[in-house]
Amino acid sequence: MTAKEIDKFRKLLSVTLTELKESIVYLTEASKPITPSCALGRLTRMEAIGEKGVNEAMLLNSKARLIRLENAMIRMEAGTYGICVKCKKEIPLGRLEAVPEALICINCA
Ligand SMILES: [Zn+2]
Numbered sequence: 331m332t333a334k335e336i337d338k339f340r341k342l343l344s345v346t347l348t349e350l351k352e353s354i355v356y357l358t359e360a361s362k363p364i365t366p367s368c369a370l371g372r373l374t375r376m377e378a379i380g381e382k383g384v385n386e387a388m389l390l391n392s393k394a395r396l397i398r399l400e401n402a403m404i405r406m407e408a409g410t411y412g413i414c415v416k417c418k419k420e421i422p423l424g425r426l427e428a429v430p431e432a433l434i435c436i437n438c439a
Contacts, residue, residue, distance in 0.1 A: 398431035
């Protein structure tokens with residue numbers, strides 16, 4: 331990977347991290363317990379509980395992705411970013427553009 335490409339992916343990682351952190355803040359708020367005193371009707375309340383479950387699942391996924399993105403940042407500083415951890419070959423740039431936190435190439439995935 332050239333210095334220019336590294337730079338591009340460093341920016342991509344930092345933008346993705348910023349967006350993800352913002353959505354984690356939002357999802358944490360949206361996953362808070364629903365207060366029974368709120369003036370929702372019974373059906374609306376059940377819908378709210380269903381939505382809360384979806385938000386909680388998204389929050390868990392987002393937190394797991396955050397860790398993977400932070401790992402990718404560490405690998406970038408270490409100079410091992412974009413190298414498949416299994417076969418040690420370079421991961422195609424197209425895959426990294428779609429999944430900047432990818433650790434393994436498509437062949438190994
Ligand atoms: Zn591989």
